Amino acid sequence: VSTERRELVVRWISTVGNYDYIFDWVFHDNGTIGIDAGATGIEAVKGVLAKTMHDPSAKEDTRYGTLIDHNIVGTTHQHIYN
Structure with missing residues (x-):
């Protein structure tokens, strides 16, 4: 029911x-x-040197985000609600 x-x-x-x-x-x-x-x-993004995760700068370029396309990192961030 x-x-x-x-x-x-x-x-x-x-x-x-x-x-x-x-x-x-x-x-x-x-x-x-x-x-x-x-x-x-x-999306909050920033430009970087790395085109792929195999590029020499990839580790540093993705320290605060994720490589989402060639030379573009989606930055890690939070949305906090009070």
């Missing part, structure tokens, strides 16, 4: 720099409230 459930989602989106931060408040029909948060947008 299943029962129909409903929820109301109130969404707030804020653009800061190159990211869109999404906050959802989810009101469930049983009285509970859930909160979801996420980020989307343009």
Whole structure:
């Protein structure tokens, strides 16, 4: 046996720099409230010398990120919500 459930989602989106931060408040029909948060947008990248991970500069170039294409590193970073 299943029962129909409903929820109301109130969404707030804020653009800061190159990211869109999404906050959802989810009101469930049983009285509970859930909160979801996420980020989307343009990846923070930097140019590097390495074209592949076999290049001599690759180890240093990828110290703070991941080589995502020739000469482009996606930088390691965090999104912290308070």
